[in-house]
Amino acid sequence: MSRALITHGDPNSTGNSPGARVDMSTDLAGIDLPSPILTASGCAAAGREIDAFVDITSLGAVVTKSIMLRPRSGRATPRMSETPSGMLNSIGLQGPGIDSFIENDLAWLVDRGARTIVSIAGETVDEFGRLASKLRPIGGFQAIEVNISCPNVADRGQVFACRAESAAQVIQAVRRNSDSRIPIFAKLSPDVTDIVEIADSVLKAGATGLSLINTLLGMVIDTNTMRPALAGVTGGLSGPAIRPVAVRCVWQVRAAFPKIPIIGMGGIRSGSDAMEFMLAGANAVSVGTAVFNDPSAPVRIHRELAQLVADHGFGQLSQIVGRAHREPEAPGANGSTDFDDWDFITEERS
Amino acid sequence: MMPEQVTSEVLDNRRSGDYHVLSLTAPGIADVAKPGHFITLAMGGEESSMVLRRAFAIHQVQSRGVYGGTLDIAVSVQGRGTAWLAERRRHDMLNLVGPLGKPFALPREGVSCVLVGGGYGSAPLFMLAQELRERGCRVDMVIGAATESRLFGVLELKRLASALTITTDDGSAGVRGRVTDVLDDALDRASADVVYACGPMPMLAEVARISTKRRVFSQCAVEESMACGIGVCMTCVLPVIGDDGVTRMVRSCVDGPIFRGDRVRWSDINTMPDDVWGAPGYDERGAGR
Numbered sequence: 001m002s003r004a005l006i007t008h009g010d011p012n013s014t015g016n017s018p019g020a021r022v023d024m025s026t027d028l029a030g031i032d033l034p035s036p037i038l039t040a041s042g043c044a045a046a047g048r049e050i051d052a053f054v055d056i057t058s059l060g061a062v063v064t065k066s067i068m069l070r071p072r073s074g075r076a077t078p079r080m081s082e083t084p085s086g087m088l089n090s091i092g093l094q095g096p097g098i099d100s101f102i103e104n105d106l107a108w109l110v111d112r113g114a115r116t117i118v119s120i121a122g123e124t125v126d127e128f129g130r131l132a133s134k135l136r137p138i139g140g141f142q143a144i145e146v147n148i149s150c151p152n153v154a155d156r157g158q159v160f161a162c163r164a165e166s167a168a169q170v171i172q173a174v175r176r177n178s179d180s181r182i183p184i185f186a187k188l189s190p191d192v193t194d195i196v197e198i199a200d201s202v203l204k205a206g207a208t209g210l211s212l213i214n215t216l217l218g219m220v221i222d223t224n225t226m227r228p229a230l231a232g233v234t235g236g237l238s239g240p241a242i243r244p245v246a247v248r249c250v251w252q253v254r255a256a257f258p259k260i261p262i263i264g265m266g267g268i269r270s271g272s273d274a275m276e277f278m279l280a281g282a283n284a285v286s287v288g289t290a291v292f293n294d295p296s297a298p299v300r301i302h303r304e305l306a307q308l309v310a311d312h313g314f315g316q317l318s319q320i321v322g323r324a325h326r327e328p329e330a331p332g333a334n335g336s337t338d339f340d341d342w343d344f345i346t347e348e349r350s
Numbered sequence: 351m352m353p354e355q356v357t358s359e360v361l362d363n364r365r366s367g368d369y370h371v372l373s374l375t376a377p378g379i380a381d382v383a384k385p386g387h388f389i390t391l392a393m394g395g396e397e398s399s400m401v402l403r404r405a406f407a408i409h410q411v412q413s414r415g416v417y418g419g420t421l422d423i424a425v426s427v428q429g430r431g432t433a434w435l436a437e438r439r440r441h442d443m444l445n446l447v448g449p450l451g452k453p454f455a456l457p458r459e460g461v462s463c464v465l466v467g468g469g470y471g472s473a474p475l476f477m478l479a480q481e482l483r484e485r486g487c488r489v490d491m492v493i494g495a496a497t498e499s500r501l502f503g504v505l506e507l508k509r510l511a512s513a514l515t516i517t518t519d520d521g522s523a524g525v526r527g528r529v530t531d532v533l534d535d536a537l538d539r540a541s542a543d544v545v546y547a548c549g550p551m552p553m554l555a556e557v558a559r560i561s562t563k564r565r566v567f568s569q570c571a572v573e574e575s576m577a578c579g580i581g582v583c584m585t586c587v588l589p590v591i592g593d594d595g596v597t598r599m600v601r602s603c604v605d606g607p608i609f610r611g612d613r614v615r616w617s618d619i620n621t622m623p624d625d626v627w628g629a630p631g632y633d634e635r636g637a638g639r
Contacts, residue, residue, distance in 0.1 A: 049581040049604070052352045053447075065584075071628035073599050076621050080577050080585035085399040087577060091584045094599060094628070231620060239401045269401075292578040293392055293401050295447060296355055 004299035005055035008034040019307035023316040026060065028284045029183035029208045029261040031142050033060040033115065036278065036317060037302045040265050040288030041066055041119040041145060041187070042091070046105035047112070053295035056114045059302075060284055063263075064105065066121035066147040069130060071097040075152065076231040081220045086239030086267070087289060088218050090152045090232030093121055098134050110140040117185070120174070121147040125166075129173035136179055144182060145263075146174050146207075149189035149214035151236045161189040161214070164201035175206030183208035185263060188249070190242075191217050195249050196256045209261030211286070212249045216242055239289040243267030247280050254281025254322055269297060271304020278305075278317070279324035351449065353580065354378055358391075358446035360438045361420060367499045369470050370425040370436045371409065379448045380411040380419030385456075385478035386571060386608045389423065389448030390579040393431040402577050404431045405603070407474035407548065408449065421448075424473035424502055450579050451607050454478055454546060454569055460486030461543035464536050465511070466529050466557050467493040468549020470502040474571060478546060479510040488512050490540040494529035494553075498522040513539065530556040534564075542566050545611070549573075551619065558611025568611030574602040589615040589626055598627045 008024070026036040038060045044050050047062040056062050074094030081088045095101070098120075109116045118141045122128035128146065135144065148160035148170050160166040171186050178184060186202040188195060190213040199210055215236025220229040228234075246266025254262060264282030268274050269290035277285045290297040309317055362373040379389070390403035406423035413419050427436050438444065457463070463482050465475045472493045479489045489510065494517035495501045501516065501523060508514050515532050516524025525532055530553065537545070537560075547557040548571035561568035574586040581604035590600045591613045599622075600606070615623070624631025 043582060045582040052580075053355055071632075073622055073626045073628035073630075073632065074584065074587070077585070077587060077619070078575065079587070080402075080575060080583070082400060082402045082577075085401060087401060089577070089583070089585065094584050094587070097628070240399075289401055292583055293403060294355075294445065295578075295580055 003051075003053060003055055004296040006035050006037070006058040006299050006302045008058070017307065018310035019303060022306045022309045022314070024302065024306050026284050026317055028060075028263070029143065031115075031183065033284060034058070035060040035302050036284040036305070037274065037298045038063050038117065038263065038284055038286045039291065039298060040286035041147065043288035043291045046101070047109055047114055048105075050291060050295055051112065054299045057112060059114070059298050061115040061117050061142060062109060063117040063145055063286055064101075064109075064119055065095060066093055066119040066150065067095050067098050067101045067131070068093055068121050068123075069098055069127050071095070071100070078230055079232070081229040081235070083218070083220060083237065083239070084241060086237055086241035087292075088220050088230060088235040088237050089215070090230045090235035092152045092232065093150060098131055102134065102138050106138065106140055116141040117143045117145050119145040119147050119187070121150055122170070125169045125173050128170045129177045132174040132177035136177060142183075143185060143208075144174065144178060145185045145187055145211050146170060147187050147214070149187050151189070151191070151215055151217040151234065152232060159189060159191075161187070161198060162192055164198050167198055168201040168205035171202045171205040171207045183261070185209045185211045185261070187211035187214050189214050190245050190249050196252055199253045199257065203257065203260060209263065210253060211263045211265065212253060213246045213266050216245065238267065240267040240269055240273070243273060243276070247276050250277055250280040250282050251324070255325060258322075268301065269293070271301050271306070271308050274301050274305045275308050275320065278321050281322040281325065283321055351382060353447055353450050355445070355447045358444045359417075360440055360442045360444065361417065362440060363436070363438055366424070366503065367501060368426070369502055370427070371422055372425060372435070372438065373420055373422050374444065374446060375417045375419070376421045376446055376448065377418040379446070380421040381413035383408050383411050383421060383449040384453035385481050386451065386453035386474055387449035388451050388579070388607060389421070389446055390450065390576075391435065392445040394434050400431050400434075403447070403579055404435070405450070405576050405579050407571065408477065409473040410476055424470040426470050447579065451603060452605070454571075454608050456481060456485065457487060457544060460488070462488040462540045463490070463544045463546060464533075464540050464542045465489060465491045466533065466545060466547040466549070466553075467491070467502070468529060468553040469495045469500050471549030471571070472502045472507065474548055475546065476503065476506065476510065483510070488540060490536055490542070491515070492517070492529045492532060492536050494518065494524075496520065529553060530560065533557060533560050537561075537564060537566060544569070547571065547611070551616070554611070555616035558614065558616060562612040569608050570611045570614065571607050572602050572609060572614070574607070576603050579603045589618045589623065591615065596627050597623070597625060
């Protein structure tokens with residue numbers, strides 16, 4: 001079996017699967033993506049490893065693992081525990097630092113011809129700004145995703161996305177230090193009382209769009225050792241287990257902001273899962289934990305989603321974005337209610 | 351070598367002591383696999399609540415035949431995933447990715463080798479022993495387990511090895527004790543140049559310590575829990591000293607699972623020492639002291 005790839009047929013193509021004729025392109029903050037399927041940050045490294053399984057240039061974009069200013073060893077092991085329909089991780093942002101990332105990983109992605117969204121993570125507001133200014137003269141990427149919501153930091157006070165004010169400060173710093181044409185996506189945490197309030201603050205601070213959601217803070221205790229399963233004690237919960245939470249977040253934010261670009265993520269492992277996010281209002285979706293289970297999942301999910309869109313009688317993916325928000329149809333308005341069926345209750349009038 | 355993802359058919363599932371040996375079709379994988387490579391399998395079908403793959407060392411390969419390449423793995427039932435796998439029957443289909451990892455490094459000439467296996471850690475040593483013998487190496491083996499039923503492949507190893515030493519913790523077979531109790535003697539008898547080992551981490555740590563003390567080159571196949579097996583998740587890392595003298599947290603799935611015994615910082619596994627590259631206490635200016 002060779003590497004899977006998404007074939008971006010034109011809408012007039014005569015491919016024999018109905019899904020192959022759907023226009024799957026999506027507009028994400030002015031970036032024209034041939035597919036709405038992206039990798040999720042931290043689940044595809046910088047694209048190189050999964051390129052053996054999927055042609056990464058056929059994906060909507062590769063969202064790279066959050067990169068920090070300096071090299072980072074991450075947390076001690078154990079870093080992972082499988083949970084029902086999910087996993088808990090506490091990697092701690094292990095990575096080579098921005099300079100090595102630009103020189104090796106980003107250069108490789110540019111060479112490979114992949115669309116790239118660079119995810120950045122800092123320990124301070126200033127670090128986020130410096131990361132953006134290091135990227136600014138380099139180019140070669142389509143957008144920046146600002147990870148203000150990684151739960152695996154020593155100090156929970158550092159989860160910028162948990163407070164509207166700190167979230168806005170980070171986004172301001174990144175916006176100020178980035179090319180104004182580069183879209184900035186703020187990745188938010190679901191572990192807040194009101195995600196719409198956080199969304200509002202980062203949008204006012206200059207975020208172009210939002211990535212919803214990061215992992216949920218969780219914990220597993222090993223009943224054999226009677227100790228926390230992870231060396232980091234707590235970790236980020238991901239996988240299908242969190243999907244309803246993620247869909248809810250996308251729904252709430254889309255309802256509040258009808259026009260802003262949204263990347264949806266959280267437990268997507270099938271085309272139907274991806275469709276839920278798009279119906280809730282996502283313009284694109286990221287596939288994360290599913291890649292660990294099925295390295296070619298992004299291509300499979302694209303194909304399944306295209307088929308579903310076709311099955312519903314649509315020719316363009318964009319027609320289903322946010323569609324779950326429409327008012328319920330009046331009876332008969334969509335032709336689905338056949339009034340002839342009601343003959344049997346037609347009363348005889350005296 | 352590029353790994354591939356294939357749909358694999360179960361051809362056979364047989365018991366071997368406390369273990370199960372599964373024969374799986376793996377076209378395009380079995381024929382290129384080398385000793386020390388591993389594969390991963392998805393557990394429980396497409397809607398499974400087990401979202402992580404399980405990794406298995408390749409035990410044997412048959413590169414030709416009607417199935418266009420098949421391979422065997424040894425399965426020890428330890429949790430829900432392996433229990434599910436042990437119930438697979440002929441004609442069941444599995445999602446298989448491989449070959450993964452870096453294989454054992456092999457000597458260029460016919461040197462004397464001692465292969466050490468703990469429990470079903472002896473499984474990947476079969477292919478290695480065959481390969482080493484083809485290269486004219488002397489192959490002695492030491493295998494051990496808690497009890498006789500936890501030894502793997504004793505009969506066949508007797509044919510493969512020039513000398514086979516068996517240990518069990520309870521004395522139910524061979525010498526009572528651990529493989530590391532008899533390793534010094536085995537190294538003396540073979541005048542060993544190289545030690546290869548696969549088994550639980552404490553065993554590997556001790557094998558590496560003994561080998562390094564005796565200035566014998568050692569290669570250890572580590573067993574770290576993995577989420578992806580392909581190098582993207584960063585969960586299977588351990589502290590390994592590089593050629594430049596700097597310790598890094600390296601991925602056992604793509605940088606291993608075979609490491610030089612003298613390069614793994616065994617006693618620092620599950621910790622984050624200050625001198626690891628990028629650790630909180632790491633001083634870049636002091637790099638490569």
